[in-house]
Amino acid sequence: MAEMRRFIGEEIEVLWAEKPGPPSVVIWRGNRYPVLEVLSRERRLDFSRPWWRRRHRDIYRVRIANGAIFELHFHRGPGRRYWVLYTIEGLE
Numbered sequence: 001m002a003e004m005r006r007f008i009g010e011e012i013e014v015l016w017a018e019k020p021g022p023p024s025v026v027i028w029r030g031n032r033y034p035v036l037e038v039l040s041r042e043r044r045l046d047f048s049r050p051w052w053r054r055r056h057r058d059i060y061r062v063r064i065a066n067g068a069i070f071e072l073h074f075h076r077g078p079g080r081r082y083w084v085l086y087t088i089e090g091l092e
Helices: none
Strands: 005-016 023-028 032-042 057-064 070-078 080-090
Touching: 005 070, 023 057, 023 070, 023 080
Parallel strands: none
Antiparallel strands: 005 023, 005 080, 023 032, 032 057, 057 070, 070 080
């Protein structure tokens, strides 16, 4: 039976083994979740707006140490850069 994805949509902190690069630790609600495996990475570029309003995004699906899967969005482009925990599969 397939795991249900749960929408979270919260800003989080992410640590990298080397910067820039894939995430190595996710910090969410005061808990540290080591990343065991990067399952996928996708880059979405927004060229539909003028350059000063573009919101590019890197999307990672990662398996954390307890087996759950986190979908992480790294918002980049002009202005502040930040990470969002978008969805979770398999974490109670």
